Amino acid sequence: MSLLDIRNLSIYGRNDTDEAPLVDRISLTLADGEILALVGESGSGKSLVAQAVLGMLSDEWVMNAERISFDNIDLLHIDHDSHRSLLGEDMAMIFQDPAACLDPMMRVSEQLLESMPKTTPWWQLGRRKQLQSLISMLHQVGVRDHERLLTAYPHEISAGLAQKVMIAMAIARRPRLLIADEPTIGMEPSTQGQLLRLLSKLNQLHKMSILLLSHDINMAARFADRLAVIYCGQVVEAGPADAIINQPMHPYTEALLASTAAGLCRQPPKTPLPELRGGMPRRDHLPIGCRLGPRCGYARKACVTMPELTRSKVRDYRCHYPLNQRIDVDEEDA
Ligand SMILES: Nc1ncnc2c1ncn2[C@@H]1O[C@H](COP(=O)(O)OP(=O)(O)OP(=O)(O)O)[C@@H](O)[C@H]1O
Ligand code: SF4
Numbered sequence: 001m002s003l004l005d006i007r008n009l010s011i012y013g014r015n016d017t018d019e020a021p022l023v024d025r026i027s028l029t030l031a032d033g034e035i036l037a038l039v040g041e042s043g044s045g046k047s048l049v050a051q052a053v054l055g056m057l058s059d060e061w062v063m064n065a066e067r068i069s070f071d072n073i074d075l076l077h078i079d080h081d082s083h084r085s086l087l088g089e090d091m092a093m094i095f096q097d098p099a100a101c102l103d104p105m106m107r108v109s110e111q112l113l114e115s116m117p118k119t120t121p122w123w124q125l126g127r128r129k130q131l132q133s134l135i136s137m138l139h140q141v142g143v144r145d146h147e148r149l150l151t152a153y154p155h156e157i158s159a160g161l162a163q164k165v166m167i168a169m170a171i172a173r174r175p176r177l178l179i180a181d182e183p184t185i186g187m188e189p190s191t192q193g194q195l196l197r198l199l200s201k202l203n204q205l206h207k208m209s210i211l212l213l214s215h216d217i218n219m220a221a222r223f224a225d226r227l228a229v230i231y232c233g234q235v236v237e238a239g240p241a242d243a244i245i246n247q248p249m250h251p252y253t254e255a256l257l258a259s260t261a262a263g264l265c266r267q268p269p270k271t272p273l274p275e276l277r278g279g280m281p282r283r284d285h286l287p288i289g290c291r292l293g294p295r296c297g298y299a300r301k302a303c304v305t306m307p308e309l310t311r312s313k314v315r316d317y318r319c320h321y322p323l324n325q326r327i328d329v330d331e332e333d334a
């Protein structure tokens, strides 16, 4: 049984009744102890999927889904308070905009202490030992000058430090599921490596499952067991990370990989992909048929019909003319 099971999730703008959904029938599963990365360009719908799982979609969105469950708990019909308490204990989120998620009126130290586990041993530690434990956690996420940080208010710290504080708060209680939305964006490569090693360790030692959201397919493939590539709100390819990175079946995955090779993963997320013509279409101007059609160098006549997701044991792809198709057959036979 999957720890997280999302089936046919669609998300629409509340007032966009005539437009295509921003997230279109997405299905994802995450096993206990697994790392899955949802990868795609800016605006592809990654954060909306996370918000739907966490019950945090704002009123401007409407969603429908066949199923969203966590540890077999039906999140589609759970009451608000129970959803919130799951989020505090078993699920945690590293938000894409950490500074906006910190309370501007509270010192960073108070917010960190609040996020620490509420178990008996923790409260028995006493204030001094609690602080020591907190400081050790801050060092693990790459904070060097903890003294200045602990006395500061959120507006007095940099965006990078706020990101590290948010990461420390998210992993403090060792959640069973961590959703990490661009957790390393803007970090120096050495800090990025340190953080990914820490998350891998938590995954291996404590079986913490991770749903990583990222525009950097190369980083995601090094870290995750499986990848799901998303374009314009649709999953276009999914499968084992190694297989996808070595033999992509979808032209969009190929373009993402090529831009990584060109070093673009180190560019800000809204940088257009040079391997594809133009940019991602607006949802009120989606092409007929395959959503990648106007940008795809492999497009042919059949592409005016929307390709459905073809599912196999190990790889899923949404393309009439998949690349490396033979590989799919070989992998299934293996
Ligand atoms: N508050 C909002 N109001 C209007 N449109 C929005 C809002 N938030 C997101 N969108 C739109 O929804 C779509 C999906 O957005 P989402 O934030 O999920 O993308 P993303 O893949 O997380 O992108 P990024 O990598 O930039 O974070 C985009 O087209 C975006 O413009
Ligand atoms: S279906 Fe056609 S346009 Fe779409 S990705 Fe495949 S080849 Fe390109």
Ligand SMILES: [Mg+2]
Residues within 6 Å of the ligand: 046, 047, 048, 096, 181
């Ligand atoms: Mg996002």
